[in-house]
Amino acid sequence: MDNNKIYSIWLGSINNVGAKTYKKLIDYFENAENVYRSNNDDLKSIVNNSRIYKNILEAKKIDPYRYVNRLIKEKIDVLLYNDDGYPKLLKDIYDAPPILYVKGTIKKIDDLSLAIVGSRNATAYGLSVSEKISYKISKHGFTVISGMARGIDSFAHKGALKAGGRTIAVLGCGVNIAYPEENKKLMNEIIENGAVISEYPLDYLPLSGNFPARNRIISGLSLGVIVVEAGIKSGSLITAKFALEQGRDVFAVPGNITSAYSKGTNELIKQGAKLVADINDILEEYNFREDIKVRINEQLINTLNNDERKLYEMIKDSPRDIEEIIDYIKYPVAKINYLLSSLLLKGLIIRLPGNKYEKSFD
Template identity: 50%
Template sequence: MDDRMYCLFWQIIAPASARRVWQLDNHFGSLKAAWEAPEKEIRSLFGTKVDAADALLRARNTFDPVREKEKLNNIGADFITYKDHNYPENLRAIYDPPPALFVMGQITNADQLAVALVGSRKATSYGLSVAEQLSVALVKSGISIVSGMARGIDSAAHKGCLSAYGRTIAVLGSGLNVIYPRENRKLMERIAASGAVISEFPLDSQPEAWHFPMRNRIISGLSRAVVVIEAGEKSGALITADFALEQGRDVMAVPGSIGSPLSRGPHKLIKQGAKLVENAGDILDELGITTLFPVEESTNASVALNRDEETVFGLISVNPVHFDEIVDKSNLPAQKVLASLMFLELKNLVRQLPGRQYALCKFING
């Protein structure tokens, strides 16, 4: 068996324990030597952690490589190891890269230029809009989008990328055959078809709480920068930001309403020195790169509007505005406001949100 198979073996029996695995590699000289090492010698490395040593040795003694590879093949998945040329270079550079990754789809060289968009699972319509539009604008600039396929901001970031036919990578906190949340099955299939869904957890691994902080270090490790969009003061997104700082990545944050609890996380990061993000250009500037493809301008100069449309458009901002409020402030009949909103949507200037609310469609590219 070649070296890469031993990377796979250790990843399966010791998931999310990369530091421990690399310690074994360093002590024995290779992962192959560690795999073949006497039980007594392995136990000595664990010291007083007898239970941990016993669990690892049991897994090693009962491991069936043929069965594990067949399980991956059955769901159309594969694995890449630290020894492979297509192992993500950004991830290879962190302190504790996983010896192997389980993959559906493909990771390519283009994904070296990646940005993570992360945030709350209970995002507001503002946050969802920002995540989607940022994603679209970055994709048009040749950036791959990384996130965790969770509800809220993560899903919006992936969907924005897919809508612009870009590359996106979803990092799971479970095995590839355990879809979480369940309603994201179709989203996962779309991501795998045009990008990649990855995990360091073996098949059948459930989405246990401790998996997600470990997953977050992979999200930041794959990325050149982490952008936080809506997060509470104690949030997984802030854990991702902490990992990013440890890994030498840029940390950025999108500001929000001072009255929203979900603004506390981003505002805390901004106070601590994170780059304030208003548009995709802010992210590109911080990374020190120029756009690979022109980012669509958000100016309205070339878009013809009639008088009613101009009136209605002037009342809509980044923050969602309810239809009734637009009617009240415009002094126009409701039917005219409705017609104007419809044409503004067709002109890709305004988007309708749940609850009869409307917001600017092109805020992010401004």
């Protein structure tokens, strides 16, 4: 780990040094090591808040390596804004966090992602819809982004996990804190199949003021935000607002017009959010984009089991009739029909007249 990263981690770990103060200091001192070695007068001229100023002075007495060693011990990665691994979509927003703490892995394929958000106090309908939508978009190769809150968020993560897909939780506290505590097991499963991430340093408590800022990261990581169920004052509407400001798509699931739990989502639809009645309402927004079509199909292919892949590899080269398939695969007809149905449902092949099949995407 180079000095720039070590001192950047040190600066980011200081209490009350948020994204704005961090950027302001780097703009003036050029790098975090210069902040560490700065004289007090220069520092005071830049930091107007007396509490933050005192916190930085106290932090300058601490060896920067101490915090880094703890991160290494707890297997927590750190991504700086200019690092290659920093999420591409997030880098595009105007107030991207300068530092991300990551427990788990962020991969290139996570650029193809959708956020699912909604109320903590959700109905059984909302929880079921959240899980089902998450499951289906995950099966189509999307990484599911959410906030690991109880309610809609938790079921969004669970749907992706059930589908064998990837999911990322954005926390409003340090990544070493399970919040709510009841989601500790879920948090561990997310880490195994994606990541929990935060702009806040270790041990940073889940204060109420953290969550609106956290929501800009949820939308910033995503191509679009799906609001499943939300009251008129739900924090998920803040996420939808950030999505609009960031140029991301906003989807909303309609709900009972007499239910307070759906007033927010119904209002979003009135304001122009895309109504989601089934998974196709989401997918059709991306099918016209060639870059996304390529990524969706690549990820779908990666989900195939050995038998599905063997059949797909045969069909993708040229159209095949059922007799050719039976002769080549040498599986029982019932199994071949099952595999063909699976590939058809995933949208990887299409059926032609004359009982022929061909690859659906070029």
